[in-house]
Amino acid sequence: MQTKKCQVLIIGAGPGGYVAAIRAGQLGLSTIIVEGEKAGGTCLIRGCIPSKALIHAAHRFHDLAKHAKDSGHMGISIPGPAELSMSGMVGWKDGIVDKLNKGVEHLLKSSGAELINGWAEFQDAKTVKVGSGKDAMIIEGENVILANGSVPIELPFMKFNDNVISSREALALEELPKHVVVVGGGYIGLELGITYRMLGSEVTIVEAMDSILPIFDKELRRPLELFVKKNKIKVHTGVFAKGSEDTKDGRTKLFYVDKNAKEGTKPEELIADKILVTVGRKPNTAALNPTGVALDERGFVKVNNRCETNMKGVYAIGDVCDSGEMLAHVASFQGEMVAEIISGAKRAYDPVAVPAIVFTEPEIVSVGLSPEEAKAAGHPVIVGKFPLAANGRSLTQEAEKTGGFVRVCAREDDHRILGIQAVGTHVSELVGEWTLALEMGALLEDIAGTIHAHPTMTEMTHEAVLATLGHAIHTV
Amino acid sequence: MGVYEFKLPDIGEGVVEGEVVEWMVSVGDVIKEDDPILSVMTDKATVEIPSPVNGVVSKIIGEPGDILPVGEVCIEFEVDGDGNTSATPAAKEAVKVEETPKVEKATKAKPEPVAVKAAAPVSAPEPVVRAAGTKALASPAVRQRARQANIDLQLVAGSGPAGRISHADLDRHIAGGAGGATSFAPLGSSTKTKLTGTEEIKVIGLRRKIADSMMASYSSIAHFSYFEEVDITALEELRQHLNATRPDGAPKLTYLPFIMQALVKALRESPECNALYDDESNVVTRHQAIHLGIATQTDRGLYVPVVKHVEAMDIWQSAVEMVRVTSATREGKAGADELSGSTFTITSLGRLGGLGATPIINKPEVGILGVHNAKERAVVRNGQIVVRRMMNLSSSWDHRVVDGHDGATLVQRVKTYLENPATIFM
Numbered sequence: 001m002q003t004k005k006c007q008v009l010i011i012g013a014g015p016g017g018y019v020a021a022i023r024a025g026q027l028g029l030s031t032i033i034v035e036g037e038k039a040g041g042t043c044l045i046r047g048c049i050p051s052k053a054l055i056h057a058a059h060r061f062h063d064l065a066k067h068a069k070d071s072g073h074m075g076i077s078i079p080g081p082a083e084l085s086m087s088g089m090v091g092w093k094d095g096i097v098d099k100l101n102k103g104v105e106h107l108l109k110s111s112g113a114e115l116i117n118g119w120a121e122f123q124d125a126k127t128v129k130v131g132s133g134k135d136a137m138i139i140e141g142e143n144v145i146l147a148n149g150s151v152p153i154e155l156p157f158m159k160f161n162d163n164v165i166s167s168r169e170a171l172a173l174e175e176l177p178k179h180v181v182v183v184g185g186g187y188i189g190l191e192l193g194i195t196y197r198m199l200g201s202e203v204t205i206v207e208a209m210d211s212i213l214p215i216f217d218k219e220l221r222r223p224l225e226l227f228v229k230k231n232k233i234k235v236h237t238g239v240f241a242k243g244s245e246d247t248k249d250g251r252t253k254l255f256y257v258d259k260n261a262k263e264g265t266k267p268e269e270l271i272a273d274k275i276l277v278t279v280g281r282k283p284n285t286a287a288l289n290p291t292g293v294a295l296d297e298r299g300f301v302k303v304n305n306r307c308e309t310n311m312k313g314v315y316a317i318g319d320v321c322d323s324g325e326m327l328a329h330v331a332s333f334q335g336e337m338v339a340e341i342i343s344g345a346k347r348a349y350d351p352v353a354v355p356a357i358v359f360t361e362p363e364i365v366s367v368g369l370s371p372e373e374a375k376a377a378g379h380p381v382i383v384g385k386f387p388l389a390a391n392g393r394s395l396t397q398e399a400e401k402t403g404g405f406v407r408v409c410a411r412e413d414d415h416r417i418l419g420i421q422a423v424g425t426h427v428s429e430l431v432g433e434w435t436l437a438l439e440m441g442a443l444l445e446d447i448a449g450t451i452h453a454h455p456t457m458t459e460m461t462h463e464a465v466l467a468t469l470g471h472a473i474h475t476v
Numbered sequence: 477m478g479v480y481e482f483k484l485p486d487i488g489e490g491v492v493e494g495e496v497v498e499w500m501v502s503v504g505d506v507i508k509e510d511d512p513i514l515s516v517m518t519d520k521a522t523v524e525i526p527s528p529v530n531g532v533v534s535k536i537i538g539e540p541g542d543i544l545p546v547g548e549v550c551i552e553f554e555v556d557g558d559g560n561t562s563a564t565p566a567a568k569e570a571v572k573v574e575e576t577p578k579v580e581k582a583t584k585a586k587p588e589p590v591a592v593k594a595a596a597p598v599s600a601p602e603p604v605v606r607a608a609g610t611k612a613l614a615s616p617a618v619r620q621r622a623r624q625a626n627i628d629l630q631l632v633a634g635s636g637p638a639g640r641i642s643h644a645d646l647d648r649h650i651a652g653g654a655g656g657a658t659s660f661a662p663l664g665s666s667t668k669t670k671l672t673g674t675e676e677i678k679v680i681g682l683r684r685k686i687a688d689s690m691m692a693s694y695s696s697i698a699h700f701s702y703f704e705e706v707d708i709t710a711l712e713e714l715r716q717h718l719n720a721t722r723p724d725g726a727p728k729l730t731y732l733p734f735i736m737q738a739l740v741k742a743l744r745e746s747p748e749c750n751a752l753y754d755d756e757s758n759v760v761t762r763h764q765a766i767h768l769g770i771a772t773q774t775d776r777g778l779y780v781p782v783v784k785h786v787e788a789m790d791i792w793q794s795a796v797e798m799v800r801v802t803s804a805t806r807e808g809k810a811g812a813d814e815l816s817g818s819t820f821t822i823t824s825l826g827r828l829g830g831l832g833a834t835p836i837i838n839k840p841e842v843g844i845l846g847v848h849n850a851k852e853r854a855v856v857r858n859g860q861i862v863v864r865r866m867m868n869l870s871s872s873w874d875h876r877v878v879d880g881h882d883g884a885t886l887v888q889r890v891k892t893y894l895e896n897p898a899t900i901f902m
Contacts, residue, residue, distance in 0.1 A: 413607050439615065441613030
């Protein structure tokens with residue numbers, strides 16, 4: 001059996017692993033990265049990128065309907081309603097995914113890292129076997145980076161099948177389901193639920209908590225809740241899914257009960273074409289047992305702020321480790337950092353703030369502390385808001401229709417910015433400035449003293465900061 | 477006429493390079509053999525290099541502050557006769573071309589010394605008080621630099637709004653002081669004028685050696701400090717008695733020889749404290765011999781001459797040898813041998829002894845003892861306030877290899893010996 005040796009062995013070519021591999025290659029370390037599927041990981045192949053493509057396409061489709069129906073919205077009319085081909089749309093999405101996948105493979109190659117296709121089977125923490133039979137090979141790394149990522153959580157009483165699907169399948173449906181029931185009103189369920197609603201499916205969301213997207217505060221959620229209501233997405237909160245059953249006509253039935261219902265209460269039923277289960281993701285640690293790395297009580301690989309596990313020379317990054325949020329940009333940052341640490345640099349994972357975006361309609365963006373979190377942390381807090389409805393650029397692209405705003409939270413005494421959040425159409429691209437402001441230790445005066453280009457949505461950041469200081473210009 | 481190339485000679489055991497402190501000659505000077513031409517600083521000492529020949533200086537390589545590798549040409553002379561370069565002029569050019577960059581490279585390897593503009597309190601901004609209980613504000617680049625230098629940003633004074641820490645603030649912190657606090661514009665009318673001049677002092681020579689070794693120690697050793705007071709009333713009586721009856725030619729005893737002898741006893745009982753830690757190979761070497769470094773301030777800066785084998789000396793020998801090595805060092809006559817090899821260091825500021833200090837360990841040693849002013853103080857003994865002669869000891873330890881318990885034990889042992897001086901001699 002062929003044996004390969006390298007300085008850096010990376011398991012998983014998602015946004016954590018492939019970035020680690022490219023950086024390690026740039027640093028001149030001999031690097032092998034093993035991936036069982038296509039390079040790009042959940043993010044690129046079956047998560048962030050495909051979902052954003054479908055979201056964009058769904059809104060395009062939905063908007064076209066306005067021009068047909070209202071015959072003349074914006075002075076544009078089309079002769080009849082737009083027609084949807086799901087396979088065409090999914091094909092278009094796959095084209096984007098393929099382009100990015102090829103790009104990643106090319107970048108890996110250019111950096112000198114070797115991409116090996118196959119599932120890695122650990123022999124010990126620093127040795128994996130890839131492939132079987134005469135094609136099998138052993139790869140030994142002086143350093144190992146676990147970038148195994150995460151997988152959708154499957155409900156034990158409602159196993160995945162043709163009709164009970166995860167986000168992965170929801171991004172590749174060849175036929176538009178008439179009724180989609182989404183179990184779990186978190187960000188993945190809402191992004192996909194709204195997408196299918198925009199494409200014309202009937203959508204029902206079943207959520208155990210008392211509201212959808214409970215990780216965000218009420219004020220931020222409100223415009224989203226209004227959009228959901230206005231677009232006739234049905235929401236059942238405070239209920240538990242109990243199981244599903246296929247119907248005779250090839251559809252499926254979801255059973256659910258009120259969370260306060262007594263034992264033995266007859267469950268309610270919902271008939272659906274697809275049940276989309278988005279109750280969260282869990283670290284993909286199934287293959288890690290032979291490595292001996294320690295896991296925390298939730299099953300994540302335990303790491304310190306250098307992403308070092310309990311095994312010397314074995315690192316874990318991204319969704320599989322217990323450091324940082326389960327976000328692609330966290331994984332990439334950690335991947336780059338670990339490659340540099342292996343090369344001898346002194347680095348640590350210590351961000352001031354990690355941006356988080358929900359690509360619903362309207363979008364929700366948060367970086368740093370919300371006012372409630374800031375108060376809970378003991379900060380004396382001042383808050384300022386600015387609505388999209390008062391921003392010229394927002395009006396010109398109809399972004400104000402969903403009633404969004406930008407909200408700034410700062411310390412009252414020294415004016416350091418603690419957090420910025422927004423909800424609204426197209427607000428996601430604003431987050432770069434906010435994250436940089438927090439990382440640079442910006443005060444309200446720093447943003448107030450920065451000229452923001454007109455006409456752009458970034459002016460809202462400026463105005464929300466002025467509002468926090470008590471003197472916004474374009475609002476009263 | 478020929479050209480005589482002079483290579484920087486081997487100036488001591490294990491010395492591979494030296495820093496130019498001063499050229500005593502310049503191009504065109506007529507030099508006799510053995511005239512001093514160059515002063516070079518090595519890890520161990522400053523050495524004067526004499527001229528090897530009679531001749532005229534034709535070329536000088538390296539300016540004050542530059543590092544010259546041993547064995548590289550540093551000066552050329554025009555001499556009568558053939559000189560020592562048999563090469564043809566063309567071939568010699570080729571040699572020069574090769575050598576010159578080497579010197580430059582050695583120079584570049586060190587940071588530009590003038591970059592440390594620590595001595596500019598006039599222009600240093602005042603630190604801004606950070607809101608209580610908040611994290612230090614600093615950009616990712618500043619945080620990365622601090623991480624690299626093992627600096628906790630919570631301890632750095634920031635001069636930006638809300639106490640934000642800039643690169644300049646970090647520079648000041650590293651240079652040793654937060655800065656800024658001493659410069660206030662006077663309030664109201666004053667006949668005094670504002671001063672705006674600054675003076676740049678090149679950090680070279682011994683100053684830079686001190687800077688480098690202090691930083692090497694401070695940034696790599698996890699220092700902890702421990703303080704104790706010692707009742708030296710009995711020791712003082714003994715010292716007075718010994719001085720009054722001292723043998724002919726013996727020096728007057730200060731406290732230091734007693735402390736040295738007490739250390740000999742205590743270090744034998746705490747061998748983990750008389751050790752050198754090679755943190756690259758992770759080996760601690762405990763020494764039976766006790767070679768005590770004595771931190772000594774000179775006109776040129778701080779040196780640490782060494783009294784070797786104190787364990788084989790009596791108190792008088794300790795005193796004589798300590799006076800000899802420290803005097804030689806002050807006069808610039810100490811050799812490399814006398815300035816290296818210590819296994820433990822004592823630092824005493826003499827009259828500036830003060831109450832306490834947090835001495836920096838003389839790496840690769842693992843501990844250092846600071847000695848402070850002895851004076852009469854009111855202390856409580858058996859419920860009564862009495863006057864006793866008291867002296868404070870400070871110590872710092874390398875917590876990577878010496879735990880608090882061990883460092884404290886050593887100091888307590890020293891204290892016990894000094895408070896019961898007869899036991900030092902048992």
